Amino acid sequence: MIANYGYKDGSGEYYISIDTxxxxxxxxxxxxxxxxxxxxxxxxxxxxxxxxxWIKKPNCRTLSYDCADCKPSSGYTTLPCITACTxxxxxxxx
Amino acid sequence: xxxxxxAPTAPEKKEFWRWQESVWVDETKDWKTAKIVTCGIDVGSVxxxxxxxxDGELYGFNSMRTGNNSPDSATNAxxxxxxxxxxxQEDIHFVVGTGYGRVNVPFADKAITEIACHARGANYMxxxxxxxxxxxxxxxxxxxxxxxxxxxxxxxxxxxCAAGTGRGMEVISDLMxxxxxxxxxxxxxxxxxxxxxxxxxxxxxxxxxxxxLKAGYTKxxxxxxxxxxxxERVVSLLERIGVEExxxxxxxxxxxxxxxxxxxxxxxxxxxxxxxxxxxxxxxxAALFGYTLASKKAAAAAA
Numbered sequence: 464m465i466a467n468y469g470y471k472d473g474s475g476e477y478y479i480s481i482d483t484x485x486x487x488x489x490x491x492x493x494x495x496x497x498x499x500x501x502x503x504x505x506x507x508x509x510x511x512x513x514x515x516x517w518i519k520k521p522n523c524r525t526l527s528y529d530c531a532d533c534k535p536s537s538g539y540t541t542l543p544c545i546t547a548c549t550x551x552x553x554x555x556x557x
Numbered sequence: 558x559x560x561x562x563x564a565p566t567a568p569e570k571k572e573f574w575r576w577q578e579s580v581w582v583d584e585t586k587d588w589k590t591a592k593i594v595t596c597g598i599d600v601g602s603v604x605x606x607x608x609x610x611x612d613g614e615l616y617g618f619n620s621m622r623t624g625n626n627s628p629d630s631a632t633n634a635x636x637x638x639x640x641x642x643x644x645x646q647e648d649i650h651f652v653v654g655t656g657y658g659r660v661n662v663p664f665a666d667k668a669i670t671e672i673a674c675h676a677r678g679a680n681y682m683x684x685x686x687x688x689x690x691x692x693x694x695x696x697x698x699x700x701x702x703x704x705x706x707x708x709x710x711x712x713x714x715x716x717x718c719a720a721g722t723g724r725g726m727e728v729i730s731d732l733m734x735x736x737x738x739x740x741x742x743x744x745x746x747x748x749x750x751x752x753x754x755x756x757x758x759x760x761x762x763x764x765x766x767x768x769x770l771k772a773g774y775t776k777x778x779x780x781x782x783x784x785x786x787x788x789e790r791v792v793s794l795l796e797r798i799g800v801e802e803x804x805x806x807x808x809x810x811x812x813x814x815x816x817x818x819x820x821x822x823x824x825x826x827x828x829x830x831x832x833x834x835x836x837x838x839x840x841x842x843a844a845l846f847g848y849t850l851a852s853k854k855a856a857a858a859a860a
């Protein structure tokens with residue numbers, strides 16, 4: 464399942480996608496939890512009883528601000544969450 | 558001499574946004590002969606539904622406005638349908654709560670997100686050909702992809718603002734002073750289809766609508782402009798996850814042809830039709846999840 468967390472507003476579309484099929488048997492030992500400086504990731508049991516990562520609810524509405532520090536304009540060439548997720552389950556839409 | 562002074566009374570405020578609440582029971586079925594009775598409770602931001610399923614089939618539902626208290630809304634929704642069919646709470650084997658108030662359903666055995674429940678409900682209502690689901694709820698909008706069993710394969714939710722939601726339509730209904738059920742049909746009564754108003758913010762859309770009225774637009778033309786904005790908004794969400802044939806719309810806005818027809822035009826595909834009230838999809842899915850869980854529980858107990 465592809466789970467998209469985020470929103471669209473007048474300034475653009477801000478979604479973090481998590482491919483839960485790649486996330487269930489995480490080969491990166493849930494590195495996303497510690498890689499994100501804002502600690503936005505959390506492990507939950509989804510509706511189909513799988514242990515997967517999601518974005519914490521409050522962050523889903525403030526992604527453009529929360530992720531700004533890790534974007535190229537702040538000096539990063541790759542995003543810490545995407546680098547940490549070696550199975551390639553995480554994607555940003557912007 | 559005593560002068561009698563009557564204080565001026567405020568005129569009664571008409572609530573144009575208020576939609577029709579409904580209770581329905583399938584009179585051809587008898588719940589007393591059912592092996593498993595399950596219930597789904599969807600406590601949404603605007604409406605609450607209770608759906609009863611007997612042996613995996615829809616039996617009845619109650620759809621009403623959500624109050625200011627989620628547990629009471631859930632209790633009232635269930636009481637409405639139980640009264641109609643003479644059922645007691647102890648007759649129900651499993652209750653699943655869903656919607657934004659799902660964790661506040663006091664008598665629920667399990668809580669499941671509305672995303673999974675809408676997919677399951679749409680799969681029941683539209684058949685196993687349903688692949689793309691658009692849920693236009695009271696205060697959010699969801700685009701969902703599912704497989705032939707109604708299992709979610711991709712989803713996207715927008716709950717940051719009221720654009721593309723039922724609440725936005727209620728605002729326009731009140732502004733135009735036209736009952737919400739009439740907005741859709743009236744939006745087609747225009748000479749030329751107008752440009753859409755703002756699709757990113759209901760507050761801006763309301764300001765634009767007022768401006769159009771002052772500029773001489775008819776009410777119907779302004780409604781058409783808002784319906785078009787709403788359609789453009791949700792289509793942009795749908796396009797993010799991709800649209801496949803087997804398109805199904807759930808939620809209250811599915812009853813508004815002014816929005817539905819414009820979505821169909823933008824997407825180039827027709828939404829699947831159903832005889833069941835589109836607003837109960839979430840609660841129906843919850844009740845069907847309840848049926849699966851109750852069946853597993855019964856099978857485990859028998860083993």
